[in-house]
Amino acid sequence: MALLETQVGQLVDTTLLLCLLLVVLFLILVKDSKSVYLPPGPWGVPVLGVLPFLRKDPQLTLMEWAKKYGNIFTVKMGTRTIVMLNGYEAIRDVFQRKGALSSGRPHLLTFDFLRGKGILCADYSKGFKRQREFIIKYLSKLDVEKHTEDEIDALIQYIRHKNGQPFDFNNAVSASTSNVIGTILFGSRQEYDDPDFQALINAYHNAAKLSSQASVQNFLPFLWFLPQCRKLSIAWEAFAEAVNRILEKHKMGYNPLATRGLIDTMMHQTNENNQNSKSLFDTEDLKANCQTLYVTGSETTSTALTWGMLFLLSYPDVCKKLQSELDEVVGKSRRPTLEDRPKLPFTCATLMELQRCNNITPFSAPHKATQDIRVHGYLIPKGTQLMANYWSIFMNERIWSNPHDFQPMRFMDDCGNVKKVEGFIPFSLGKRSCPGESLAKPEMFLILTALVHTFTFQVPDGEVLPAPVGTTGSVYVPPKFTVCARPRT
Ligand code: HEM
Numbered sequence: 001m002a003l004l005e006t007q008v009g010q011l012v013d014t015t016l017l018l019c020l021l022l023v024v025l026f027l028i029l030v031k032d033s034k035s036v037y038l039p040p041g042p043w044g045v046p047v048l049g050v051l052p053f054l055r056k057d058p059q060l061t062l063m064e065w066a067k068k069y070g071n072i073f074t075v076k077m078g079t080r081t082i083v084m085l086n087g088y089e090a091i092r093d094v095f096q097r098k099g100a101l102s103s104g105r106p107h108l109l110t111f112d113f114l115r116g117k118g119i120l121c122a123d124y125s126k127g128f129k130r131q132r133e134f135i136i137k138y139l140s141k142l143d144v145e146k147h148t149e150d151e152i153d154a155l156i157q158y159i160r161h162k163n164g165q166p167f168d169f170n171n172a173v174s175a176s177t178s179n180v181i182g183t184i185l186f187g188s189r190q191e192y193d194d195p196d197f198q199a200l201i202n203a204y205h206n207a208a209k210l211s212s213q214a215s216v217q218n219f220l221p222f223l224w225f226l227p228q229c230r231k232l233s234i235a236w237e238a239f240a241e242a243v244n245r246i247l248e249k250h251k252m253g254y255n256p257l258a259t260r261g262l263i264d265t266m267m268h269q270t271n272e273n274n275q276n277s278k279s280l281f282d283t284e285d286l287k288a289n290c291q292t293l294y295v296t297g298s299e300t301t302s303t304a305l306t307w308g309m310l311f312l313l314s315y316p317d318v319c320k321k322l323q324s325e326l327d328e329v330v331g332k333s334r335r336p337t338l339e340d341r342p343k344l345p346f347t348c349a350t351l352m353e354l355q356r357c358n359n360i361t362p363f364s365a366p367h368k369a370t371q372d373i374r375v376h377g378y379l380i381p382k383g384t385q386l387m388a389n390y391w392s393i394f395m396n397e398r399i400w401s402n403p404h405d406f407q408p409m410r411f412m413d414d415c416g417n418v419k420k421v422e423g424f425i426p427f428s429l430g431k432r433s434c435p436g437e438s439l440a441k442p443e444m445f446l447i448l449t450a451l452v453h454t455f456t457f458q459v460p461d462g463e464v465l466p467a468p469v470g471t472t473g474s475v476y477v478p479p480k481f482t483v484c485a486r487p488r489t
Contacts, residue, residue, distance in 0.1 A: 037379035039083060041065065041073035049076030051219060057472060059362040059391035062086065066392060072376050078219030080106075082366070082385045086392040088399070088423035094375055094386060095367070095430035100124055103431040104368030106385050109218050110211055110474075113236040118288030119435065120296060124370050129431075130280055131289065134269070136435045138262050139184075144442040145338055147183050151176040152335070152450045159455060159485045166460040166482040169309050173447065174302040178204075180443060181297035185290060186250055187260025196249065200242040200294075207235035208299060211474050243291045263290060293436075299475060300360060301440050307358035307478050308351070308448050310468055313459055315406055319452060322347055323488070326453045336449040338442055344449075345418045349411035351445060352418075355426045356394045357406050358468065360475045364388040364428055388428070399423050455485035 042065050044050040054061050065073060066086035072094075074083050085091045094102045103124045107116070114121045119135060122128040155176045159167070178201060182190045190197040210232040217223045217232075224233070250263060259265055266289060269280040281289070312319040329343045330336045341348060367386040372379055380386070395403045399421070400410060413419045427434035434440070451457075459465045459481075466479035 037377075038081075038381070038384075039070065039072045039074050039376075039378045041069050041075045041084070044076045047078070048220075049078055049080075051077055059389055059472065062389050063392045063395070066389075070376075071392075072378060079221060080219050080385055082387050083380055085386060085388045087396060088393045088425070090376070091388045091390070091393065091425070092429055094373065095364070095388060095428065095432070098373055098375065099431055101371050101373050102367050102369060102386055104370040105432075106366050106368040108366065109221055109224060110232070110236070112233060113240040114288045114291060115284065117284050118292035120292045120365070121288070123368070124431070127280075131285065132435060134266075134280060135262070135289065135293070136438075138265055139436060140438040142184065142439060144439060145446065148180050148443055148446050150189055151179050151183070152447060154179075155447070156450065156454055159451075160487065162485065164484050164486050166463070166484050169481070169483050170302065170306040170478070173305045173309075174298065175201075176447065177302040177305070177443070178294075178298040180301075181294055183261070184297075184439070185261050185263050185293060186246070187264065190246075196242070196246050200239070200246060203235070203239040203242040204294070204298070207232070207239045208295075208474070210235050239295075240287070240291055243294060244287055247287060247290055262293070297436055297439070300436070301443055303360045303475050303477060304355060304358075304440070304444055305447055307360065307468070307470075307476075308354045308444070309451075309457065309483065310465070310478050310481060311354055311357065311406055312452065313457060313465055313481075313483065314468060318350060318406070318408060319457070322350055323452055326449060330453065336446070336453055338445065341445065345412060345416055346408065347449060348418050348445075350408040351448065352411045352424065353406060353408040356400070356424065357404075358470065358476065358478070359390055359394050359426060361426075361428075362389065362391045362472055362476050364390070365432070367432060390425070390428070393423050393425065396423075451485075454487060456488055458484050458486070460484050 042050055042053070045052060062075075062084055063086065065075070066084070071086045071090040072083060073086075074081060076082075085094050105121060105123050108121055111121050116122060119128065119132045122131070155172060158172055179189060182197075190200075210228075217229050223229055247263070250260075251267070253260075254264065254267055256268060259268070263286070266281050266286050270283060270286055312322075325344055325346045326336055330340055336344070336347075364387055369380050369382050369384045369386060371382050374380075393399070397403055411419050411421065411424075425433075427437040427440070460483070463482065466481055468478070470476045470478050
């Protein structure tokens with residue numbers, strides 16, 4: 001009897017212990033239930049996460065991981081946990097269909113000089129949304145031809161004066177795109193010999209160069225104490241100062257009854273000039289948006305155009321076909337205009353193929369989940385960082401046959417018209433998509449067509465054109481090359 005009692009007692013103890021263990025396990029699971037649904041992904045090493053495994057072209061490594069873990073997977077990059085989106089459906093389902101839920105912005109160390117203000121760095125909020133809509137509306141109504149024509153004239157003059165001698169195409173075209181965004185912001189061209197403008201250009205190039213070398217430190221914030229990183233933040237602060245100096249000078253000529261450019265329209269809306277308590281921009285917003293649009297508006301377009309030239313030099317047949325179409329439709333006595341676009345399907349298809357083949361932004365800027373997001377069976381907790389790998393769309397064999405080949409005809413249908421392809425989203429989708437699309441597309445068209453219509457471009461004698469393989473930094477940068485140009489007869 002005593003033995004039986006002991007055995008029953010032991011059974012009760014074991015059962016109680018098991019119950020206790022189950023309760024503890026249940027509590028742990030409930031507490032961690034959110035992370036349990038985070039998509040799986042590759043393991044990394046302590047502190048660095050997967051950073052040591054990303055190799056030179058991280059977009060390619062991430063595409064390989066997508067094959068193993070699915071189109072939505074989690075990676076730890078340094079101190080940050082990031083949910084990576086691959087392929088059109090995943091990017092659309094999260095960035096577009098989840099709307100504001102996926103449109104927050106985490107703290108971006110590189111852009112600390114913006115103090116979390118301006119439409120690139122601001123987190124998702126009513127104020128951000130209204131500022132973004134205001135800027136998009138202004139850019140979409142802009143007369144892009146009027147704002148680019150002087151710069152195109154100056155660029156053509158510059159190339160003519162080279163008299164067939166080799167020159168760095170990227171340098172030449174960067175000056176033009178910087179000036180276009182400057183004209184849009186301030187309402188008039190900045191003269192090249194203006195010392196404030198020179199200081200701005202130099203400060204910007206210096207900061208952009210350091211940024212591409214130091215972009216990994218966005219994931220390892222503790223490295224910001226190193227001298228190289230301090231140099232970067234000093235360089236961006238110098239750029240911000242240079243913009244502010246021009247802005248202060250511009251403000252002195254402000255007249256509430258006149259509008260010289262985008263800055264004036266923003267100034268009409270600041271607290272100082274608008275007694276309405278719901279003013280859209282305060283002085284800090286004004287500065288940050290001016291700096292933001294300068295940064296995002298110049299390097300992107302010039303880099304895309306430089307890739308364009310590299311591909312046209314590599315595929316002279318495509319360039320000849322483009323020139324024939326322009327000669328036939330536009331003739332020789334004037335420059336191509338935006339009105340010509342519907343009659344230039346091959347030219348438009350070539351521009352689209354150029355953007356697909358050398359997508360200058362392989363990744364989105366980091367987004368942040370503003371609420372828990374349920375997608376594709378996962379639960380992504382509020383506050384998680386999200387990033388899209390656009391490369392995985394543009395090099396996807398299911399959408400494009402032989403995606404590495406440059407074939408403008410893939411954007412044309414059998415009747416010779418431009419074909420819309422779902423999934424062609426170089427400017428992204430959703431509430432954080434590129435607000436500069438309505439400027440960048442016509443600007444690229446006008447500059448590239450004016451150049452190939454006016455000149456024949458060639459690789460300088462004795463030089464070899466580099467392979468079209470870029471370096472991933474803040475944008476996908478083409479290799480350095482020079483060109484010679486001769487006026488067409
Ligand atoms: C070929 C030219 C360009 C390309 C391919 C491009 C592409 C992109 C992409 C992919 C994004 C990120 C979208 C995301 O994170 O979901 C972006 C953001 C942005 N772009 Fe562009 N862009 C170009 C030109 C421009 C220009 C000319 C401007 C300015 C006038 C501009 C201003 C911006 C800004 C401010 C953002 C951040 C928007 C936000 O956070 O809400 N971009 N761009």
